[in-house]
Amino acid sequence: MTSVNYQSLVEKLSEVSYLNGVMSTLGWDQEVVMPIGASEARAQQISALAGVIHERMTDPRLGDCLAALEAEDSAYFDTLQICNIREARRKYDLETKIPKKLVKEMAGLSSQGHTVWVAARRDNKFSDFAPLLKRFIELKKEWAQCAFPGMDHYDANIDNFERGTTMADITPVFERLKAELIPLIQSIQDTHYQPDNSFLQGTFPVDKQEALARKISKDIGFQFDCGRMDVSVHPFCGGSHPTDVRITTRYQENDFIESLYAVIHETGHGLYEQGRMLEGRDLPVSESLTMGIHESQSLFWERMIAQSELFCRHYFDTIKATFPDNLQDATADAFYRAINTCKADFIRVEADELTYPLHIILRYEIEKGLFDDSIAVDDLPEVWNDLMMKYLGIKPPTDTLGVLQDSHWSSGAFGYFPSYTLGAIYACQFYQTMTNELSDVEKNIEKGSFAPIKAWLNEKIHRQGSLFTPHDLVCRVTGESLNPEYFIEYLKKKYSAIYPLGLE
Ligand code: ZN
Numbered sequence: 004m005t006s007v008n009y010q011s012l013v014e015k016l017s018e019v020s021y022l023n024g025v026m027s028t029l030g031w032d033q034e035v036v037m038p039i040g041a042s043e044a045r046a047q048q049i050s051a052l053a054g055v056i057h058e059r060m061t062d063p064r065l066g067d068c069l070a071a072l073e074a075e076d077s078a079y080f081d082t083l084q085i086c087n088i089r090e091a092r093r094k095y096d097l098e099t100k101i102p103k104k105l106v107k108e109m110a111g112l113s114s115q116g117h118t119v120w121v122a123a124r125r126d127n128k129f130s131d132f133a134p135l136l137k138r139f140i141e142l143k144k145e146w147a148q149c150a151f152p153g154m155d156h157y158d159a160n161i162d163n164f165e166r167g168t169t170m171a172d173i174t175p176v177f178e179r180l181k182a183e184l185i186p187l188i189q190s191i192q193d194t195h196y197q198p199d200n201s202f203l204q205g206t207f208p209v210d211k212q213e214a215l216a217r218k219i220s221k222d223i224g225f226q227f228d229c230g231r232m233d234v235s236v237h238p239f240c241g242g243s244h245p246t247d248v249r250i251t252t253r254y255q256e257n258d259f260i261e262s263l264y265a266v267i268h269e270t271g272h273g274l275y276e277q278g279r280m281l282e283g284r285d286l287p288v289s290e291s292l293t294m295g296i297h298e299s300q301s302l303f304w305e306r307m308i309a310q311s312e313l314f315c316r317h318y319f320d321t322i323k324a325t326f327p328d329n330l331q332d333a334t335a336d337a338f339y340r341a342i343n344t345c346k347a348d349f350i351r352v353e354a355d356e357l358t359y360p361l362h363i364i365l366r367y368e369i370e371k372g373l374f375d376d377s378i379a380v381d382d383l384p385e386v387w388n389d390l391m392m393k394y395l396g397i398k399p400p401t402d403t404l405g406v407l408q409d410s411h412w413s414s415g416a417f418g419y420f421p422s423y424t425l426g427a428i429y430a431c432q433f434y435q436t437m438t439n440e441l442s443d444v445e446k447n448i449e450k451g452s453f454a455p456i457k458a459w460l461n462e463k464i465h466r467q468g469s470l471f472t473p474h475d476l477v478c479r480v481t482g483e484s485l486n487p488e489y490f491i492e493y494l495k496k497k498y499s500a501i502y503p504l505g506l507e
Contacts, residue, residue, distance in 0.1 A: 007070045010083060013286065015065050022056050024243030031242065031249045034235040054342055060098045069095060083288045084345040086470050090287035101149050101332070109142050113414045117164070120413035127403045129384050132309060132413070137380045139415045140373055157374035160418030164294040165425060167472035170371065172199045173421050175488045176428065185394055188358060191345050192396065198340035198501065207259040207326055215325045216252065216266035219318065222305060223249070224457040225270045226277055238265040240272035240301075245284055248273045259326065260342055265274040267309045271301035274457060278465030289468040294419065296473050298426025300460065306356050306427070306454070307434040313448040315339040327476045340501050347395040349404040357494055360427065361394040366409075366420040374417070426478045429477060431490040436481045 019464060024051065033045050049265055059065070072088050080088070116135055123132035147159035154162070160167040217232060225232075231249035233242050242249040250269035254262045283289045291297055308314055319335035330338070351362040372378030376388055387406040388398050399405030411419055437459050438444045447455055463480045471479065478484055498504070 006072070006075055006079065008068055008075065009080070009088075010093060011068050012065075012087065013063070015059070015068065016087065016287065017285040019056060019059050022052065022059065024247075026052050026056065027241050028243045034237075034239070034241075035249075035251060035264075046455060057098065060094065065091070065095060066099070066140055081501045082470065083283055083286075086288040086468075087283065087286050088503035090290075093294060094287070096151055101146060105142065105149065106166070109146065109415060110140075110143065112139055116413035116415070117410065120407070120410060124403050124407040127401045127407070128181075129406060130381075132407065133380050136383075136412055139412065139416070140380070143415055143417055144374065147405070155374075155416065155502075157371055160370075160374070162418070164419050165422050165473060166293060167474050168295070168421075168425070172474075172485060173367065175444045176485060177367060177421075177424075179487045180360050180424070181364060181394070181449065184360060184494070185355065186418075187495060187498065188345065188347060188361070188395065189506050191357075191498060192347065194502050194504065196502055198344055198347070199337060200341035200344060201507060202330050202499045203260055203341055204257065205329045206256055207329065209254045209322055209491055210256050211254060211325050212259045212262050215322065216263050219263070219309075220250075220270045221267050221274075222451060223270055223274070223308075223453050225265070225273050229277055230273055232266065236288075238269050240276065240446045242267045242273075242276065243364075245277050245279045245289075248276045262341075263478075264305055264309065268305040274304070274460065275300040275465050278457075278461040279468070280466040280468050283424075287469055292467075292469055292471075292476065293473050294422035295425035295429060296464070296476065298423055299429035300426075300464065302427050303430040303433060303460070306455075306472070307430055308448060309355070311448060312336075312339045313445055317449055317451045343497070343501055345498060345502070347397050348350075349391070349397065349399045350408055356427065357498060358395060363420050363424040365390045367393060370417050370420070425473075425485065428485060428490045429473075429485050431493050432477065432481045432483075432486060435489045 009132060029045065029049055029052070069088065069092050073092070078086060112135065116139065118488065119135050120132055120269065123129060143160055144156045147154065147156035150157035150504070151162065154168070161168055161337075163175070212435075220232060221227060225248075229246045230250065233251050234253060235251040236253065238250075238252045240248065240250045250266065250273045252262045252269065254266040275297060279289045279291065284293075315338050316335045319338055322338070323330040323333070333341075343355070345357045347358050348354060351359070351366075354362050365387070368390065369378060372386070373380065384402050384406050386405065387402075391405065392398050409425075411417075437456065441455055441459055444456065447453065464476070467476055470476075474484055
């Protein structure tokens, strides 16, 4: 029998979930179809709705309901119910523990931050951005103090995106990556060799790009009756519900790889959302877990599957038939090599899978230093460039191509960056376990038969919702905690076959 208090909790949480769904649809609309003239009106609508959601989430009656439930005998609740109560408590505490004044100042600074950052980046003038950044770090330290009293301030910020994960977990893992990847990238540079990718240059009609991306997304398992694919400035995955998942991409006539792999990446996020447990879909238990786990799903499809030799072999004829003029002399093997080139460059979002982790480690070390005061904001351009030199052997010619390139700090999103690389490591661990548990994974990829792979991810990860912490989920699925060795091995094996490194 369900307690009256639990029933009341379900009603309150479901309402918040419906409102969040509306918010998400408004956000999607703004990025995809809204006329530019509606910006101001939309901002007011979003702000009004955000106020209503905040009110619901901090309603003292929700607090009373939780307190009453916590006083009941937990033996009466099942696992899903216990998770809903625990997650509701976590969110309620996070929302109510932060003083209104601080919430307001952070929100104001965040919207101002974007404008200031855009201008500073355009003008290549870090000193215009520095005062805002300093203030944001102060506010985020204050926030940490309120949200997680007694916890290290940067750990608290990491917890906001990857709960239960701290610097003590991340630092040794990143040290391992540095020890292995820096020399590996160096030896690739020393070969002075790059795979031929001339056939990826040229003109690729957008309608054909779209048809190809749509086909592959569908083949992988994206359900278009419960989702859509559209165009936006930056690709993302949004939507209001597991039955309404919206992915986006962007097209450039002279580059089909970018849009295709963006679609595959966002499809990975979309499959996670569509694959959530049916029970309690409007309750916290069914929600996707963390940024890192979400990213593990997008990277799983983008890199482990779609950047593999087998996948390229399966799709090459289709791709060639789509762009016959450009690819007539290319082979599947040449295509595989061309989409897996490694080149140290300045911009994180354009980085390949091998150099990408070093972009993240650099940001992680800087954030750590900003929070423990071992790095001063004013020194950031120099610190940034020194680390780029140390890790990738290149020095950005401008701050626009260096310290000012990412928007994250302008909105106070400290502790977010590590989740990208944690996601890549999780993806590799999941892939390894999957190949141990399922037979014929490689054969299936080569045949383009992805259903068993999707079903495995559905069962092991998507349907687990928020039942466990990322650490516990990874342990349950793979039998061990976060372990970078699989990722390192994967990269070494892959790139020593593409580049003449003499390692094998
Ligand atoms: Zn992603």
